[in-house]
Amino acid sequence: MEQKINDELIGVIDLLQKEKTVCLLAPSFPVDFAFPEIILELREMGFTKVVELTYAAKLINYKYIEILRDTPERQYICSNCPTIVKLVESKYPEQKDKLIDVASPMVVMARFVKREFGSDFKTVFVGPCLAKKQEAKENMDCVDFAVTFKELCDMFSYMENAGLLKQIPDTKENLEFDKFYSDITKIYPIAGGVAESMLNKGVLQKEQIIVCDGPTTFDIAMKDFCEFKNFRFIDAVFCKGGCICGPGVISKDGVEARKERVLQYKDKSRFYQPDGNYGKFVHAFGLDIKRKKDA
Numbered sequence: 001m002e003q004k005i006n007d008e009l010i011g012v013i014d015l016l017q018k019e020k021t022v023c024l025l026a027p028s029f030p031v032d033f034a035f036p037e038i039i040l041e042l043r044e045m046g047f048t049k050v051v052e053l054t055y056a057a058k059l060i061n062y063k064y065i066e067i068l069r070d071t072p073e074r075q076y077i078c079s080n081c082p083t084i085v086k087l088v089e090s091k092y093p094e095q096k097d098k099l100i101d102v103a104s105p106m107v108v109m110a111r112f113v114k115r116e117f118g119s120d121f122k123t124v125f126v127g128p129c130l131a132k133k134q135e136a137k138e139n140m141d142c143v144d145f146a147v148t149f150k151e152l153c154d155m156f157s158y159m160e161n162a163g164l165l166k167q168i169p170d171t172k173e174n175l176e177f178d179k180f181y182s183d184i185t186k187i188y189p190i191a192g193g194v195a196e197s198m199l200n201k202g203v204l205q206k207e208q209i210i211v212c213d214g215p216t217t218f219d220i221a222m223k224d225f226c227e228f229k230n231f232r233f234i235d236a237v238f239c240k241g242g243c244i245c246g247p248g249v250i251s252k253d254g255v256e257a258r259k260e261r262v263l264q265y266k267d268k269s270r271f272y273q274p275d276g277n278y279g280k281f282v283h284a285f286g287l288d289i290k291r292k293k294d295a
Helices: 007-018 037-045 054-070 082-091 093-098 105-117 131-137 149-161 215-227 255-272
Strands: 021-025 049-052 122-127 145-148 209-213 233-237
Touching: 007 122, 007 145, 007 149, 021 037, 021 105, 037 049, 037 149, 049 054, 049 105, 054 105, 082 093, 082 131, 082 215, 093 215, 105 122, 105 131, 122 131, 122 149, 131 145, 145 149, 209 215, 215 233
Parallel strands: 021 049, 021 122, 122 145, 209 233
Antiparallel strands: none
16 A cells, blocks of 8 residues: 655655755654664665754753853743744743744754755754744755654655665664764753753753743743742753653653663763764854844
């Protein structure tokens, strides 16, 4: 029986067949996919390069720390989650100046790979989030498509049935991400992961942070944030449990099981790093990582 997929996914497949492409893989991927096999499977689909977003998250952390250190009197809201950004702008417009002026990991990594690999490369974000589709449309200068984990599986099955998959040898190189990575920011997709990855940098204390996941907890967090000025940073995501529980995830397992997969990947991946240190900030020197305010 022939599998049906929508026009958007047909467009992505057409891109993979005709263009040089980079897969921007969200760090929540271990919830649904085996590592490092997923990297080989993405290459079989036609991706020229496969990168994870943890390097972009590292650049974001660096900028967050700089901003928090330089303006100790100010309060900030994490701007990684596009739904939280929209929620602040629409429901709490008087607080939107507290959204930290740094783009999301998807956008930062897309800008980076366009500069690093070439502007002729097309970029496809693969992750757990439906809101990324709208964010991609708002950043069409660097992000060409955004698909969910479920959609990726549908595409793979369609291409397999149609004989469109490439024969890629399972060499060490083909089982590794292309160059850029970071270990500590692999916890980003877990609720509170952004704040936790910055705690040992001397700019935030635990009592200055509000961690919230889900729309109800965010409303409570915003009330406390406005009322008590000792809070300096809200690490917020719209999905309960964090990005590991996004609507584009396939797994039906509970939050703790999903979290454990991400942490296991964090440990395992240390043995699959590309040769050379590609986690340094110098590779991204001069890169614009600010948000698009007029999007």
